[in-house]
Structure formats: C-alpha cells, structure tokens
Amino acid sequence: MNFKRKLFGCFLMVAFISLSAFPLFAESDTQKIMIKVEGLYCPFCAYGLEKQLKKLDGFKKVEVNLKHGVAELYIKPGVTVTDAVIQTAVEDAGFDSATITRKQNGDNK
Amino acid sequence: MKNNSSLKLFVICVLVFSLSACGGVDPYSRVDVYGQKGEKPGEFNEPFAIAVDRSNHVYVADARNKRVQKFSAKGKFLEQLGGEINGSGQFEKPSGLAIDGTGNVYVADYDLDRIQKFNPKGMLLLEWGTSGKLPGQFNSPSGLAIDSEDNIFVADMYNHRVQKFDAQGKFLTSWGSYHPVSVLKSVFNFIFSEEGEGLFNYPARIAVDGEDRVYVSDSYNNRVQVFSNQGKFLFKFGGAGLWGGKFRVSSGITVGKNGRVFVADFYNNRIQEFSRDGCFIAKRGGGGKEPGQFDGPTDLAVDSEGRVHVVDWGNHRIQVFKPEDPVKK
Numbered sequence: 001m002n003f004k005r006k007l008f009g010c011f012l013m014v015a016f017i018s019l020s021a022f023p024l025f026a027e028s029d030t031q032k033i034m035i036k037v038e039g040l041y042c043p044f045c046a047y048g049l050e051k052q053l054k055k056l057d058g059f060k061k062v063e064v065n066l067k068h069g070v071a072e073l074y075i076k077p078g079v080t081v082t083d084a085v086i087q088t089a090v091e092d093a094g095f096d097s098a099t100i101t102r103k104q105n106g107d108n109k
Numbered sequence: 110m111k112n113n114s115s116l117k118l119f120v121i122c123v124l125v126f127s128l129s130a131c132g133g134v135d136p137y138s139r140v141d142v143y144g145q146k147g148e149k150p151g152e153f154n155e156p157f158a159i160a161v162d163r164s165n166h167v168y169v170a171d172a173r174n175k176r177v178q179k180f181s182a183k184g185k186f187l188e189q190l191g192g193e194i195n196g197s198g199q200f201e202k203p204s205g206l207a208i209d210g211t212g213n214v215y216v217a218d219y220d221l222d223r224i225q226k227f228n229p230k231g232m233l234l235l236e237w238g239t240s241g242k243l244p245g246q247f248n249s250p251s252g253l254a255i256d257s258e259d260n261i262f263v264a265d266m267y268n269h270r271v272q273k274f275d276a277q278g279k280f281l282t283s284w285g286s287y288h289p290v291s292v293l294k295s296v297f298n299f300i301f302s303e304e305g306e307g308l309f310n311y312p313a314r315i316a317v318d319g320e321d322r323v324y325v326s327d328s329y330n331n332r333v334q335v336f337s338n339q340g341k342f343l344f345k346f347g348g349a350g351l352w353g354g355k356f357r358v359s360s361g362i363t364v365g366k367n368g369r370v371f372v373a374d375f376y377n378n379r380i381q382e383f384s385r386d387g388c389f390i391a392k393r394g395g396g397g398k399e400p401g402q403f404d405g406p407t408d409l410a411v412d413s414e415g416r417v418h419v420v421d422w423g424n425h426r427i428q429v430f431k432p433e434d435p436v437k438k
Contacts, residue, residue, distance in 0.1 A: 042358050042375050043157065043407060043422060044313045044328060047172075047202060048249055048267060051220050094267065094311070 029077035030060060034101040037090060040069040045094060052089040056081055137393055137417070137430040140400045143184035146425035148174055151186035153425045158252075158408045159361075160206035160214070162229075165412045168214060169420065169427060170203035177203050177216055182412060184427065190216070190231050200225075205314075207253035207261065209276070215261060217250040224250065224263065224278065237278035242268055245280040252314035252362075256321045256338050264315040264325065269308070271315065271325060271340065284340035285309045290330045295349040305330065307342040314373075314408060318364040318385065326372065331356040333372060333387065346387030351377060354389030361408030361420065371417055373406035380409060380419055380430070398424055 035053075040046055046064045049071055053062045058079025063072045075081050083100050090098040144153045154173035161167050165182035176191040177200070191200040205217030212229035223238035224247075238247045252264030259276040270285035288308030294301040314326040321338040332347035347356050357376035364370050368385035379394030380403075394403045404423025411417050417430040 042360070042405065043155065043172075044251060044266065044311065044358075044360070044375075047204070047219050051202075051249065054220070 031058075031075040031077070031079075031081075032103040033073040033075065033081070033086065034103070035071040035073055035086060035090065036099040036101075037069055037071065037095045038097065039095055040064070040066060040071070042066070046071075049090065049093040049095065052093040053086075056085065056089060137432055139431040139433075141184065141429040141431070142400050142426055143180070143429075144169075144426040150178070150189065151180075153178075153427075155422060156407075156420045156425060156427065157202075157204055157422060158206045158217075159410045159418055159420045159427065160208050161410045161412045161418060162208045162212050162214075163210070163413065164212075165414065167410070167412075167418055167427070168206050168208065170206050170216065170408075172202050172204065172219075175200045175203070177206065177214070180427075182414075182416075184429070188231065190214070190227060204249070204251045205253040205264070207255045209255050209259050215253050215255070217247075217253050217263065219249050219251055222247040222250065224253070224261070224274075226278070235278055237274070244272070244283060245274075247272075252312070252326070254315040254317045254323065256317045256323075257319075258321075260338065262315050262317065262323055262338075264312045266311050266313055266328075269310065269312065271309075271312065271323070271336075273338070273340070282340060284336070285312065285325075288330075290332070292349055295331055296355075298348040303332070303345075303348065306334070306345065307336075307340075309334075313360055314362045316362045316364050316370075318368060318370075319366065324362050324364065324370060326359045326362040328358050328360060328375075331359055333359060333362060333370070333383075335387070344387060346383065346389075347372075353381065353392050354383075356381075360406060363410050363417075365411040365415060365417075366413065367415075369411075371409050371411060373409050373419065375405050375407065378403040378405065380406060380417065393430065400428065401430075403428075 050062050058076040060074040060076050153171050156169050157172040158170035167180040169178050176189045178189045179187045200218050201220040203216050204219035207215045214227045216225045222240040226235040247265050248267035250263050251266045254262045261274045263272045265272050269287040270283050272283040273281045288305040289310040290305050294303050309327050310329040312325050313328040316324045323336045325334045327334050331349040334345045335343045356374045360375040361373035370383040372381050378396040379392050381392045382390040403421050406419050407422040408420040415432045419428045421428050
C-alpha cells in the first residue's frame with residue numbers, strides 16, 4: 001500500500017515537472033511592460049505608438065488603453081528590450097516621454 | 110490701464126463664449142445607427158474611416174479587423190475588401206478612404222505606409238508608397254481625398270504634410286511641415302494671431318469641395334486649413350476649445366454638395382457644421398452611447414441625399430444623421 005502511494009507521488013512529481021516545461025506554461029515568461037504616455041488621447045496617435053512598438057525586437061502584442069493613457073506591451077521570452085529603446089519608440093511616435101514599468105514573468109497573454 | 114484691458118478681455122471672452130454656445134441650430138433630428146463590436150460581417154472593431162460613392166454605397170475602414178466593409182445606404186452589409194494580411198490587396202490598418210467618380214476605391218494603410226486602388230468590384234488596380242519622408246513615401250497616411258480631375262490628396266500625418274498624386278499614383282506636389290500652434294493662441298485666436306499658415310501638427314483628414322479647394326483637418330492644431338488644389342493657403346478656421354466652432358482634436362472632414370463643411374470633433378464627441386467660408390453653423394453630439402452621442406468620432410462622409418455618415422470609433426458603430434428636409438441639403 002505504501003509502495004503504491006510512493007509510486008503515485010512520484011508520478012505526480014514527474015507529471016508536474018513535465019507540465020512545467022510545456023510551452024503553455026513557458027508563455028508565462030512573456031514580459032509585460034506598462035508604458036504610461038502623456039498625451040495619449042486619440043487613435044490617430046495611439047495607432048502611431050502601436051506602429052513604433054510593433055517594430056521592436058521580440059514584439060508579441062500591444063494593447064493601448066486611451067482612457068488611462070497606457071500601452072501594455074508584451075515581449076517574447078528571452079528577448080531584452082531596454083527602457084532606452086522603448087523611450088525612442090515613444091518619441092518616434094510623437095510623444096515626449098513615458099513612464100515604464102516592468103512585470104517579470106507577466107501574465108500569459 | 111492694465112486693469113481696463115484685462116476687464117475688456119474678460120468681457121470679450123464671456124461674450125464670445127455665450128454667443129458661440131447658443132449660436133448653433135441643430136438641423137438634424139433623426140439618427141440611424143448600425144454596427145457593434147465584433148468580427149462578423151456588419152460588425153466593427155474600431156471603425157476608423159468612411160467614404161460614400163455616387164450610388165450612396167458606404168465604405169467603412171474597419172481598422173482592427175483589417176478590412177474595408179461595404180454597406181447599402183441603409184446600413185445593410187454587402188461585401189468586404191481585405192481581411193488578414195496576405196500581400197497585395199490586404200490591409201494591416203486601413204486608415205483612410207476615398208472614392209473617385211467612377212467608383213474606384215482608394216485605401217490608405219496607416220501601418221504599411223501605402224495607398225491601394227481597387228475597382229468597384231474590389232479588384233486591386235494599383236498600389237504605391239513605402240515608409241519614409243521622400244516624395245511619394247509616407248509616415249502613417251490617414252486621410253484621402255480626390256478632386257474633380259481625379260488627383261489624390263493624402264494627409265501624410267506623421268510627415269506633417271499633404272501629398273498630391275495623379276490617378277496612377279505619380280507624385281505631383283506636396284506642402285506643409287511640422288508646426289505646433291501654442292494652445293493659448295489657439296484658444297484665443299480671436300485676439301492673438303495664430304501663426305503657422307500652411308504648416309501642420311499631425312494632419313489626420315482631408316477633403317475636397319466642388320471647387321477643388323482642399324480642406325485639411327490640422328488635428329493637433331485643432332483647426333481646419335483650406336488650400337487651392339495647388340497647395341496655396343486660402344484661409345483657416347477653428348481653434349482649441351469647447352464651444353461651437355472650436356475643436357479638441359479636429360478629425361474627420363467632408364464637404365456636402367451645397368458646400369457645407371462637416372468636421373468631426375474627436376474629444377468634444379460631436380460633429381460640427383460650417384459654411385463654405387468656415388463660419389460655424391451647428392454642432393451635434395455629446396459623449397455617450399445613445400443614438401446621436403459619440404465616443405470619439407474619427408471620420409464622416411455626406412451622401413447625395415445630404416445624410417451625414419459618422420464613424421463612432423469608440424462605440425464601434427456608424428451613425429447616420431438625416432436632415433429634416435433632404436432637399437435643402
């Protein structure tokens with residue numbers, strides 16, 4: 001009986017480790033970067049910001065929230081995008097400056 | 110002396126505000142609405158631009174769905190151009206529309222920096238443009254208009270200029286460069302001289318009237334500038350503000366057959382009507398989700414019956430304002 005329980009426990013551990021390596025879970029390494037931009041008011045300029053952010057290495061997705069003046073940028077795992085690079089993209093989109101906040105191991109969108 | 114001047118300025122401001130605020134008469138009382146957020150035919154995800162052909166078919170640039178949808182005058186879905194990006198004839202972010210006299214449809218693509226021309230059956234005829242600042246290149250083209258000779262005018266938004274092409278996409282001329290007007294001067298432009306004629310701050314939309322005058326929505330300068338079709342500055346109107354005749358980001362612009370100019374006023378959530386000389390006539394709208402209210406109007410077009418079709422961007426729908434007496438329009 002004890003042997004069966006230990007065997008079942010081992011099985012659970014192996015299953016957990018295997019699932020952790022599964023790509024679905026690896027997605028949790030996607031980097032989420034919050035970019036708060038002054039003057040991000042309308043789609044004419046929000047689309048401009050999106051366009052610049054799409055050009056970044058590792059770009060995965062961007063969502064712009066006009067009401068809060070925030071762009072949520074998702075970068076693929078393993079790619080480094082510095083604040084300076086993001087700041088340049090923001091300026092190329094016609095904005096003066098941005099406040100950048102990073103979330104490590106962000107949500108798996 | 111200084112106190113007297115301040116008092117005069119205050120009185121003038123109050124008078125102008127009061128008169129402007131109640132000066133407009135709303136000529137439209139009937140509103141039709143169609144569309145909602147979604148991906149299905151007839152639904153929208155951030156509709157952005159609109160145009161009407163001579164048969165009153167309505168074309169809508171459905172930006173997030175990467176397509177252009179065609180509707181009857183009553184809002185019945187007919188067909189679509191584009192879909193997911195897949196080379197020529199497809200879109201990444203359709204941002205501007207115009208239709209020539211024979212029904213050819215021109216589509217500007219904000220992200221791909223190009224213009225595409227389709228025949229009335231949706232077949233791709235021509236495309237031109239790449240990213241850049243040189244003549245014939247674009248940086249986020251977002252407005253299109255066509256004159257009586259089928260020349261194409263492009264509001265090249267991030268290059269702060271207007272470019273003019275012939276019907277085959279050959280570059281003809283351009284004008285404008287970056288110049289932000291001070292907000293104070295813009296608000297009080299009836300007192301201060303508002304500089305920068307012929308210069309722009311993110312011109313987003315463009316229209317041509319029956320006399321081939323070119324109206325440019327100089328969006329972040331909160332004004333409209335009017336030019337000859339050769340680019341000669343004629344006059345301007347607008348300015349930053351809340352009251353009638355003022356804008357908070359002027360967006361879509363169109364001219365009716367009678368020369369009336371309609372301008373979408375993005376952040377004031379309304380459309381405004383002006384005479385052909387830029388005198389304020391009426392305003393309609395307000396923020397909200399009810400018929401007749403807006404969440405960021407981005408473009409509009411007038412059909413041959415005088416109906417004003419407005420892109421209600423944030424509400425993912427089209428609203429059609431019908432004049433009381435279509436004959437007058």
